[in-house]
Amino acid sequence: MPSIHQSDVKTNNNMIILSIESSCDDTACAIVCSDGTVLAEQIYSQKEHVQFGGVVPEIAARAHLSHLSDLVKKTLNQANIDWKDINAVAATCGPGLIGGVIVGSSFAKGLALARNLPFIGINHIEAHALTVRIPHISEHQVHFPYLLFLTSGGHCQCIHVKDIGDYHRLGGTIDDAAGEAFDKVAKMLGLSWPGGPALEALAKEGDENTFSLPRPLYGRPGCDFSFSGLKTAVGNLLTEYENIDTLPRKLAANIAASFQKAITSAIINRLENAIKASPNSTLLATAGGVAANQYLRKHIQELANKYNLPFVAPPMKYCTDNAVMIGWAAIEILQQAAKNNKVIDDISMLPRPRWPLSEMSQIFDS
Numbered sequence: 341m342p343s344i345h346q347s348d349v350k351t352n353n354n355m356i357i358l359s360i361e362s363s364c365d366d367t368a369c370a371i372v373c374s375d376g377t378v379l380a381e382q383i384y385s386q387k388e389h390v391q392f393g394g395v396v397p398e399i400a401a402r403a404h405l406s407h408l409s410d411l412v413k414k415t416l417n418q419a420n421i422d423w424k425d426i427n428a429v430a431a432t433c434g435p436g437l438i439g440g441v442i443v444g445s446s447f448a449k450g451l452a453l454a455r456n457l458p459f460i461g462i463n464h465i466e467a468h469a470l471t472v473r474i475p476h477i478s479e480h481q482v483h484f485p486y487l488l489f490l491t492s493g494g495h496c497q498c499i500h501v502k503d504i505g506d507y508h509r510l511g512g513t514i515d516d517a518a519g520e521a522f523d524k525v526a527k528m529l530g531l532s533w534p535g536g537p538a539l540e541a542l543a544k545e546g547d548e549n550t551f552s553l554p555r556p557l558y559g560r561p562g563c564d565f566s567f568s569g570l571k572t573a574v575g576n577l578l579t580e581y582e583n584i585d586t587l588p589r590k591l592a593a594n595i596a597a598s599f600q601k602a603i604t605s606a607i608i609n610r611l612e613n614a615i616k617a618s619p620n621s622t623l624l625a626t627a628g629g630v631a632a633n634q635y636l637r638k639h640i641q642e643l644a645n646k647y648n649l650p651f652v653a654p655p656m657k658y659c660t661d662n663a664v665m666i667g668w669a670a671i672e673i674l675q676q677a678a679k680n681n682k683v684i685d686d687i688s689m690l691p692r693p694r695w696p697l698s699e700m701s702q703i704f705d706s
Contacts, residue, residue: 362444363436372667376475401439434692511563546593
């Protein structure tokens, strides 16, 4: 297998990466340049799970397998470039639903082998962490170190991002992730899947002060999260409604608004602890699907203002899983490897359902 020459990584502002993301229920492909330009991107948000009210891992893997080939072709056609213009292929190798990760990474490795290109295996969480560094994604140029709040259906973490490959996890969820709590409460209220956006929309119709719901771990030391008790408290409010269809919409809206207020309050309290635990952070950033929630964003912005920190969040389409972040992470890793006089080609990397960020520094260790 060839490798990208170190001098090319340092000097070539037009290095082009084809990237694939398949860690959950979104099948995505993108072509990204090292100057941050996105030449093309395609995403298929799997509808196969709607009838089940949540992601079914085997169905997700089969959907990735069905749609990935056509998606890559569409991405190449949209970019209007040839394979000879592409410098490397990247794909998510974990963490995530292992079936989908195997499908996406194996497909990407096949492309790399067939086209005689290097393959870069990407940690899905690291890709989220670096999304805010894509040039022109916000008015702020993001320098290390910064504090990241990663929040999605599968992850909820406070991460001190010190450098490429150098991450310190300040805290995480001890039970449900925030996105999982949103989806489960939405399901309790009879809302369609995915539940997070539907619950946010319903909450706009309600009074957030109707119910006083628990804010787990609020006021305690540390940066960990817990949302299981809050979810249970919402369930207790609904015990008298055996048939969710009989739940008055106004009551459902009030519950949704009260839940959104409680979970946001708990998050802000834990984030404030994280800010105090990382005083040298240059800014506060957020990423992940739940970061698209405007109510939550507003309160994180207010917290950042309180501590005179710039606040950066990706555009909505880059909050959720996407292949652009995978391509950009590959570019960052290649550039960092060049600084360390290393050559990256991960063709032998195995897909992983779990992949702690603490292990990322190993690729640059001597």
